Amino acid sequence: MLEDVSRRIGRNAILLAFTNEEGELSLKKELAKLGWSYCQGKVGAMELQKIVAAIETSAKRQGIVNHDVYREMHALYHAILEAVHGITRGQVELGGLLRTAGLRFSIVRGKPYEKEAEGEWIAVALYGTIGAPVRGFEHEAIGLGINHI
Amino acid sequence: MLEDVSRRIGRNAILLAFTNEEGELSLKKELAKLGWSYCQGKVGAMELQKIVAAIETSAKRQGIVNHDVYREMHALYHAILEAVHGITRGQVELGGLLRTAGLRFSIVRGKPYEKEAEGEWIAVALYGTIGAPVRGFEHEAIGLGINHI
Amino acid sequence: MLEDVSRRIGRNAILLAFTNEEGELSLKKELAKLGWSYCQGKVGAMELQKIVAAIETSAKRQGIVNHDVYREMHALYHAILEAVHGITRGQVELGGLLRTAGLRFSIVRGKPYEKEAEGEWIAVALYGTIGAPVRGFEHEAIGLGINHI
Amino acid sequence: MLEDVSRRIGRNAILLAFTNEEGELSLKKELAKLGWSYCQGKVGAMELQKIVAAIETSAKRQGIVNHDVYREMHALYHAILEAVHGITRGQVELGGLLRTAGLRFSIVRGKPYEKEAEGEWIAVALYGTIGAPVRGFEHEAIGLGINHI
Amino acid sequence: MLEDVSRRIGRNAILLAFTNEEGELSLKKELAKLGWSYCQGKVGAMELQKIVAAIETSAKRQGIVNHDVYREMHALYHAILEAVHGITRGQVELGGLLRTAGLRFSIVRGKPYEKEAEGEWIAVALYGTIGAPVRGFEHEAIGLGINHI
Amino acid sequence: MLEDVSRRIGRNAILLAFTNEEGELSLKKELAKLGWSYCQGKVGAMELQKIVAAIETSAKRQGIVNHDVYREMHALYHAILEAVHGITRGQVELGGLLRTAGLRFSIVRGKPYEKEAEGEWIAVALYGTIGAPVRGFEHEAIGLGINHI
Numbered sequence: 001m002l003e004d005v006s007r008r009i010g011r012n013a014i015l016l017a018f019t020n021e022e023g024e025l026s027l028k029k030e031l032a033k034l035g036w037s038y039c040q041g042k043v044g045a046m047e048l049q050k051i052v053a054a055i056e057t058s059a060k061r062q063g064i065v066n067h068d069v070y071r072e073m074h075a076l077y078h079a080i081l082e083a084v085h086g087i088t089r090g091q092v093e094l095g096g097l098l099r100t101a102g103l104r105f106s107i108v109r110g111k112p113y114e115k116e117a118e119g120e121w122i123a124v125a126l127y128g129t130i131g132a133p134v135r136g137f138e139h140e141a142i143g144l145g146i147n148h149i
Numbered sequence: 150m151l152e153d154v155s156r157r158i159g160r161n162a163i164l165l166a167f168t169n170e171e172g173e174l175s176l177k178k179e180l181a182k183l184g185w186s187y188c189q190g191k192v193g194a195m196e197l198q199k200i201v202a203a204i205e206t207s208a209k210r211q212g213i214v215n216h217d218v219y220r221e222m223h224a225l226y227h228a229i230l231e232a233v234h235g236i237t238r239g240q241v242e243l244g245g246l247l248r249t250a251g252l253r254f255s256i257v258r259g260k261p262y263e264k265e266a267e268g269e270w271i272a273v274a275l276y277g278t279i280g281a282p283v284r285g286f287e288h289e290a291i292g293l294g295i296n297h298i
Numbered sequence: 299m300l301e302d303v304s305r306r307i308g309r310n311a312i313l314l315a316f317t318n319e320e321g322e323l324s325l326k327k328e329l330a331k332l333g334w335s336y337c338q339g340k341v342g343a344m345e346l347q348k349i350v351a352a353i354e355t356s357a358k359r360q361g362i363v364n365h366d367v368y369r370e371m372h373a374l375y376h377a378i379l380e381a382v383h384g385i386t387r388g389q390v391e392l393g394g395l396l397r398t399a400g401l402r403f404s405i406v407r408g409k410p411y412e413k414e415a416e417g418e419w420i421a422v423a424l425y426g427t428i429g430a431p432v433r434g435f436e437h438e439a440i441g442l443g444i445n446h447i
Numbered sequence: 448m449l450e451d452v453s454r455r456i457g458r459n460a461i462l463l464a465f466t467n468e469e470g471e472l473s474l475k476k477e478l479a480k481l482g483w484s485y486c487q488g489k490v491g492a493m494e495l496q497k498i499v500a501a502i503e504t505s506a507k508r509q510g511i512v513n514h515d516v517y518r519e520m521h522a523l524y525h526a527i528l529e530a531v532h533g534i535t536r537g538q539v540e541l542g543g544l545l546r547t548a549g550l551r552f553s554i555v556r557g558k559p560y561e562k563e564a565e566g567e568w569i570a571v572a573l574y575g576t577i578g579a580p581v582r583g584f585e586h587e588a589i590g591l592g593i594n595h596i
Numbered sequence: 597m598l599e600d601v602s603r604r605i606g607r608n609a610i611l612l613a614f615t616n617e618e619g620e621l622s623l624k625k626e627l628a629k630l631g632w633s634y635c636q637g638k639v640g641a642m643e644l645q646k647i648v649a650a651i652e653t654s655a656k657r658q659g660i661v662n663h664d665v666y667r668e669m670h671a672l673y674h675a676i677l678e679a680v681h682g683i684t685r686g687q688v689e690l691g692g693l694l695r696t697a698g699l700r701f702s703i704v705r706g707k708p709y710e711k712e713a714e715g716e717w718i719a720v721a722l723y724g725t726i727g728a729p730v731r732g733f734e735h736e737a738i739g740l741g742i743n744h745i
Numbered sequence: 746m747l748e749d750v751s752r753r754i755g756r757n758a759i760l761l762a763f764t765n766e767e768g769e770l771s772l773k774k775e776l777a778k779l780g781w782s783y784c785q786g787k788v789g790a791m792e793l794q795k796i797v798a799a800i801e802t803s804a805k806r807q808g809i810v811n812h813d814v815y816r817e818m819h820a821l822y823h824a825i826l827e828a829v830h831g832i833t834r835g836q837v838e839l840g841g842l843l844r845t846a847g848l849r850f851s852i853v854r855g856k857p858y859e860k861e862a863e864g865e866w867i868a869v870a871l872y873g874t875i876g877a878p879v880r881g882f883e884h885e886a887i888g889l890g891i892n893h894i
Binding site: 307308309316379380383419423425437438440441443 | 455456457458461465528529532533535536537559560568570572574583586587588589590591592593
Binding site for chain 5: 429432435
C-alpha cells in the first residue's frame with residue numbers, strides 16, 4: 001500500500017462517505033491540493049437501480065466523470081457494483097429480499113499511484129444502514145469499489 | 150442510524166482497521182468508556198481460510214469472544230464472512246483466482262442500540278489491499294460484517 | 299451431531315415442513331415436552347420478498363420471535379435467507395428468472411445443544427415445488443436455515 | 448405437487464438421507480415396489496470435491512447411474528451441485544472458508560410424474576452438519592438436487 | 597472435444613447467434629444433413645424473465661422442444677440460465693442493476709457425441725450487447741448453455 | 746452494436762478462440778489493418794489460477810499489455826474473470842467441484858468505438874470443454890470478458 005496516506009483513494013472515499021458536505025474539511029483540502037475531484041451524496045432505496053442511478057447522476061452533475069464518454073461511465077459503473085457487494089454481502093439484492101438501505105456515498109477520482117503511467121483511478125464508497133423496512137431494524141453496512149478510469 | 154455517533158459499531162470498527170495499536174486513541178477511550186471490547190490485527194494471505202483463522206484466533210486470544218461457546222463463534226464467523234464479501238466483491242476467493250490480500254482487521258463487540266433488549270452485537274472490519282501477487286499491483290479494499298451475538 | 303435425535307432442530311423443522319397442522323403429532327408432542335416453540339405455514343409466490351414476508355409474519359403472529367426486538371428479527375431473517383438458498387440453488391431469484399415456488403414452511407425455536415450456554419437457536423425449513431409458471435412443470439425443492447437467536 | 452406422496456422423489460430422498468441402511472424400511476419397500484433405484488452413503492470432508500466424488504462413486508457402484516454414459520453422469524453431477532447449494536447456503540466452499548461438513552447422502556432414481564413421457568429423474572439429498580473444524584461447533588444443514596436423467 | 601467440428605453443438609450455436617436468418621447457410625445445411633434442429637431469434641430487455649420467455653417461446657414455436665413435456669422444458673430452462681451467466685458475468689440481473697441487453701439467440705438440438713447412448717443435447721447461445729440504458733453505452737457479451745435433453 | 750462488424754472486438758475474439766495460429770487468416774489481416782493487437786493460446790487445468798496465469802503470461806509475452814503498468818494488468822484481469830464466468834456458469838470453481846477445463850483462448854486489444862475518446866478496450870475469449878476428469882465426459886463452454894484499458 002502507498003506509504004503516502006493522503007493518496008489512499010479508498011480510505012479517503014470511505015472517510016468522505018462517513019460525513020457530509022460540512023465534514024472532513026482538512027481531507028477535502030488535501031484532495032484539492034492533489035488536484036483530485038470528489039463528490040458526496042445520499043440515497044435511500046429498496047431498489048439497487050435507484051442507488052446506482054443516484055451515484056451515476058451525482059458523478060455526472062459534479063463533473064467527476066465525463067458523461068459523454070462510455071469508458072468513463074463503464075469504469076464508474078463497475079466501481080459502483082463492487083461497492084454494492086460490500087453493502088449486500090452475498091446477494092446483490094435489496095427489496096427482492098425484503099430489505100432496504102439508507103446510504104451516504106462518495107466518489108473520488110485521482111492518481112493514487114506514484115508512477116505517472118498508472119494514471120487516474122476512481123473510488124466509490126458507500127456507508128449507511130441496511131435492514132428490514134421497519135424503523136430502527138437495521139445495522140450498518142459499508143462498501144468500496146475501485147477501478148482504473 | 151443511531152444519532153449517537155460513538156455507538157456506531159461499524160464505523161468504529163472501520164476506523165480501528167484504518168490504524169494500528171498506536172492510532173485512534175480517543176476512539177479507544179470512548180469504546181472503553183462504553184464498556185465495549187475490541188481488538189486489532191494484521192494478516193496477509195492468498196487463502197481465505199488463513200484470514201478467517203487469523204481473525205478468529207485474535208478474537209479468542211483477546212477475549213472478544215468466548216471460544217468455548219459455539220454460538221459466539223457462530224456469530225463471529227458469519228460477521229467475518231460478510232466482511233470478506235466487501236474485500237472480494239463477487240467471488241469469495243483469493244489464490245484460486247490468482248490474487249492476494251494484505252489486510253488490517255478489527256473486531257468490536259458492544260451494544261449499539263439504545264434498547265437494552267437488543268443486547269450485544271459484533272462488528273468485523275477489514276481494510277487493506279487486494280491484487281496480483283506482484284508488489285504494488287494492488288488496490289485498496291474494505292469489508293464490514295455485523296451480527297448479533 | 300447430537301446423539302439425541304429429538305433435539306435435532308433442523309431435522310424436526312424439515313419434518314414439520316413436510317406436513318401440515320394435522321401431521322407429525324408425536325413430533326409436536328416431543329417439541330412441546332422440550333419446551334420448544336414452532337409454527338407452520340404455506341406460501342406460493344414468484345417474488346422472494348413475499349416468501350420472506352409470509353415466514354416473518356407467521357413467526358411474529360405465532361409468537362416464535364419477539365417482533366419488537368431487532369436482534370430476534372435479524373436472527374430469523376438470516377435463517378430464512380439461508381433456507382431460500384436451498385430452494386433457489388444458485389440464483390436467489392424466482393420471477394426474475396421466470397420461475398415460481400409453492401412452499402410449506404416451518405419455524406422451530408429451541409435449545410439443540412446440551413450445554414446451557416449455547417442458548418436458543420432458530421431453524422427455518424422450506425419444502426415444496428419450484429418450476430415454470432405452468433401447472434405441473436415443477437419439481438421439489440427444500441431449504442434449511444439455522445441461526446443462533 | 449404430485450398427490451401421490453410415495454412418488455415425491457425429493458421427499459423420499461431426504462427421508463433416506465435422515466437414516467442409514469437399517470432405517471426407513473417401509474419407504475424402501477415402497478420404492479422397490481415402484482421399481483425405483485436408490486442408494487445411501489456417508490461422507491465427511493473439508494473439500495467439496497471429496498463429497499462430489501463420494502456421491503458419484505456410490506451412484507456408480509450401486510448401479511444407480513450407468514458410468515459409461517456421460518449424459519447420466521452429467522445429470523447426476525448437476526443434481527449433486529444443486530444439493531450442495533443447500534448445504535453451503537451462499538458460498539459453494541468448505542475448507543477454503545475454514546469449515547467442514549459431515550453428511551449422510553442418498554440418491555433416488557425413478558419416475559415421479561404420472562405422464563410416461565416425463566421419464567426418469569434423479570434426486571440427491573444431503574443431510575448432516577456443517578461448522579468449524581472443532582467438535583460440536585456445528586449445526587445441521589440439508590440439500591436437495593433434482594434433475595431429469 | 598469431438599474431432600468432428602460439424603458436431604460441436606456449442607460452436608454451431610454461437611455461429612448461429614452471430615448471424616440472422618440469412619447467414620451461415622452452409623452451417624445450416626450441415627445441421628440439416630445431421631438431422632439436427634435449430635432456431636434463431638432476437639430479444640432486447642431490461643428484465644431477464646423476458647429474455648428467458650422469448651427463448652422458450654421460440655423453442656416451442658419452432659418445435660425444438662416439445663412444450664407438453666416438462667423434462668424437455670427443464671433441460672431447455674437450465675441451458676438458458678447457463679447461457680445467461682455468460683451475459684451477466686457475476687450478477688444474474690439486468691434492470692435491477694440499471695443495465696439492459698440486446699441479444700440475438702440460437703438454440704440447437706442434436707447428437708454431439710458419437711456414442712448412440714449419449715442421445716440428444718441442447719445448446720442455447722446468446723450474443724449481443726449489454727450496457728447502460730443509453731444508446732451506444734454498451735459492449736458485447738456472449739453466453740452458452742448446454743444440457744442433455 | 747457497431748454497424749461495422751470488423752470492429753466487433755468480442756466477436757473477433759471468439760472467432761480467434763475457435764481456431765489456432767493457422768486459422769481465421771482473413772480476420773487476422775483485418776485486425777492488422779485496424780492496428781489492433783491480439784494473441785491466441787491454449788490451457789487445460791483443474792485450477793482456475795492456472796488458467797488466469799496462462800492468459801496473463803500470454804498477454805504479457807505477446808505484448809498485448811504492458812506488464813509494468815498495473816492499470817493494464819487490472820483491466821486484463823477483470824476481462825479474464827468475466828470470461829471465466831461464462832465457462833463456469835454459476836460457481837467460479839473447477840477442481841474444487843471435481844471438474845476440469847480444456848480451453849483455447851484469445852485476447853484482442855483495439856478501438857471498437859468510432860469515437861476517438863472511447864480509446865482502447867480489451868477482449869478475452871475462452872472456448873473449449875468443461876467436464877468430469879474422465880476423457881470425453883465433457884461439453885463445450887464459452888466465455889467473453891470486455892474491459893476498457
